[in-house]
Amino acid sequence: KNEVEQSPQNLTAQEGEFITINCSYSVGISALHWLQQHPGGGIVSLFMLSSGKKKHGRLIATINIQEKHSSLHITASHPRDSAVYICAAPLNYGGSQGNLIFGKGTKLSVKP
């Protein structure tokens, strides 16, 4: 069965802390998405990565394709980082870009 597992489900941190969210998947994939969803519902794509590491501001994403594991790190966390973070794996059937299976999300709350 194709699965994407995330941990932890919920995470509370103090402002300034270093945060790590993990994602493991059972499917063979060529890339992985990290998404951010704020309470209003809209989703923002943070990263799409197929190997190594990507960095954008205080966010860093890493992936190990062989171990089928990815991590999202937030350095110097801030209350505005409070959101649900979701990893998603594309199944790539027939060249599809949008056929994704999603993790259940990690709800992050950063306290001032």
Added chain:
Amino acid sequence: KAGVTQTPRYLIKTRGQQVTLSCSPISGHRSVSWYQQTPGQGLQFLFEYFSETQRNKGNFPGRFSGRQFSNSRSEMNVSTLELGDSALYLCASSTGTGELFFGEGSRLTVL
């Protein structure tokens, strides 16, 4: 550059009715995907369209359908609504590189 636009943002229907949701992708994007998000099941893939052709369909009953027009705008339709269809419906557009751009979603409540 305008983002992905979904309409309507909120709607309330009763069981048995049908609903049509619209998604206008970013200009130049030819791929549109639809997703359903519920508290119980999380995010699930509905279908993907590319150049007016359905490329893939998720595991949803035939009551869920969609189409894409020549200008890449897409609509999805749910017929004979059930209470369990209450959800946030999201669409995303893509250039084909794999990066996805999501709309704000249409929140459907079925009474």
